[in-house]
Amino acid sequence: MSTATQGGPGLPQERRLVTEIPGPKSRELFARKQSAVPSGVGTTLPVFVTQAGGGVVVDADGNSLIDFGSGIAVTSVGNAAPRVVERVQKQVADFTHTCFMVTPYESYVAVCEKLNALTPGDHEKRTFLVNSGAEAVENAVKVARNATGRQAVVVFDHGYHGRTLLTMTLTAKNMPYKHRFGPFAPEVYRAPLAYPFRWPTGPENCADEAAAQAIDMINKQIGAENVAAVVIEPIAGEGGFIEPAPGFLPKILEFCKANGIVFIADEVQTGFARTGDLFACEHEGIVPDIIVTAKGIAGGLPLAAVTGRAELLDAVHGGGLGGTYGGNPLACEAALGVLETIEEEKLVERAGHIGDVMLSRLNSFKERFAIVGDVRGRGAMVAIELVQPGTKEPNAAATAEIARRCHAEGLLALTAGTYGNVLRFLPPLVISDELLEEGLSILENAIAGVA
Template identity: 65%
Template sequence: MTSGPHLPQERKLVTSIPGPKSQELIKRRAEAVSAALGMAIPVVVEKAGGGVIVDVDGNSIIDMGAGIAVVNVGNSANRVVKNVQAQVEAFTHTCFMIAPYMGYIEVCEALNRLTPGTHKKKSALFNSGAEAVENAVKIARKFTNRQAVVVFEHGYHGRTNLTMAMTAKNMPYKDGFGPFTPEVYRMPMSYPFRCDSCSSSCENSVLETVIHKIEKEIGANNVACMVIEPIMGEGGFIVPCKGFLPGLAKFCKDNRILFVADEVQTGFARTGQMFACEDEGIVPDLITTAKGIAGGLPLAGVTGRADVMDSIHMSGLGGTYGGSPIACAAALGAIATIEEEKLVDRAKELGSLMSAALNEMKKKYPIIGDVRGRGAMQAIELVVPGSKDPNPAALASAIKYCQQKGVLILSAGTYGNVIRLLPPLVMPEHLLKEALEILDESLAQA
């Protein structure tokens, strides 16, 4: 069985974007839905499959966002659909803490097997990335009997109270939502494009600063855990300089601080590894996962050292819906798809294609300050030509152009000036090339 998409893999526009039906329905949205919810593209979706989204007007749009790195296996992948259908017919919910079922156990087994490190691991399942991060912090605090949590500039960890405190960017995630939970300390992040010491030969001065600040301002013996995305997602696909993450991991180990890799966005084949930590051989104490784990159904996990995961008292972790049987069935379908269709390798192939095209664009367009990423997680940072000043206006113009041509592209970045590309890993090459050509045109006019 392959996850062959059930919709024609084509870009096809039959109306302008948004078409008349979408426009009508978006009016209903405005009446019924809180104005606080954003909208990257003003069309209403009817179906989606493989690398395309089809709207209610019949436009087939190339999906370069995968629902923010969720449908890595494509929308409605065969194995996901079949597993979910079978599970819904068998039973929909018992609550794993009331009466357990095999799907949950099998997803934990898969996470323990797939995440970095050969040591004994255990997992627990939740509903969202933020919930996974919250639970990782709970676990780390209880295990270490310490309170401080170290996070990083440009980091994003979610929208709950604790994860808002951990998230760096104020607008739109935190503004006016305080007070935030205490004992969260933010450290400088290695950001090669914007860091003088990183962009010359990196002697890891940022690493030294982080260590110095932790030792002098918090006290390493007060830190329960350090939580970091191996590649910053919402922060703008910032790939830290080589040595930064291993240096942090070593400092954590030396000081009995738990190193928590937040792989909610980078996980499940996205970066051309099953997990981005693998790139520098890092074995985190705990790893948080969500998004790409279940082909679009809500599921998240915390996986880590068995001694850490088992240190929590009975019933100290859980939740009514965490690890729902339907989401677990979907996850088993998604994981089988990733493994059987070799999507880790596919992410590398898509990544090479994207990075070659983006680097060509950089030669032509001085608004591109930086091209970066790993595997099928690639980005360009837009600047005012001749400077490193962020250029969010060029970004808005490029994204609008792409939308009008039937390509959905997402933004990111602390300065709102990063175009990020996250195609489903099953996207056919012709579709990706077409999307890149349109991106090229959009930058020419921006």
């Protein structure tokens, strides 16, 4: 199965290396970046992109690289999806901004209507739009605290929720997200996550034991009656694409329902067909009280959303929610184009197919290479965890070297994980099968060279 070419007229869907990676023009631009941009703004692969679409990115030197990153799950429908481009081009000629809180426009309402209809659950919902995943998470917590009159928020090991003060506090990993940026926000508590590969008594016990420990911690250390919200990623993203053991999320949701706690699903990275469902919650039938989305929502334009039970969101006083740029009309039109593309090109099913192809190849690597400790994920959101052979000791050095070799051969691959030892793969859902297989072969050679 292949998909249509994207990315402007005649952008070839092929890997093409005409210089070393990065090439001379990219190196020149990177030198400019170093003198103009703080070093704290890191770069995974310093190739400067001039065009992208389908399954490739083209750099300033004319190299065409296979994209297994999608801008960290943002360009799931491609970097230049025709429906997105058409809608944005029309909108930019009409007007670029009015501020929805001053003089509104229909596209904002249309996006909210779509999300109310598409997100899990058939209860009455409300949606409002902001700029980023972190901003959406913060607002979801505001809504939960307002509705419950409580303050405590529970998050989980290996979770990532953003870089603002509150979301940095919610995030588990110190380096690089929290290091020397404290003090952090109060009333945030962390519970164990059901991490099957690393659960001490084995994956078969993981869901029950992790849920019991989390609930015990909440009851003893906080008091369930003091908890406003539980915030969790259905698949932990930056933490290493950790898929909680089956049954864990339903147990946490059941506890929340029994104790009046708002269950917030952070689907910033997992949403919009990425995992083979429109939303990752659907895999276990989870219906969150609030669902937070961003990244893949608008094809690369800044947009995020908070969607939740009408009684929760309507409880906030007038003027308590919003922001100057939230739901910018260009981003709203892009989002409508993304949703059309997902439906018309059947990208939910496409993500499932990509997952089948990738997991089959990655599991074969696990059988052959002792440094591949775990293969996991769903749909087009999959990962491998690298270990010291014969152990579960994290192997961050091998992970970095494999990524470097992939980059040198024209495959854009990302790392992740609490221990820095996970290679995560987020190909565009419109990538062709040919590019997908070629990328996996590059990865295989890189692992073989390191192993």
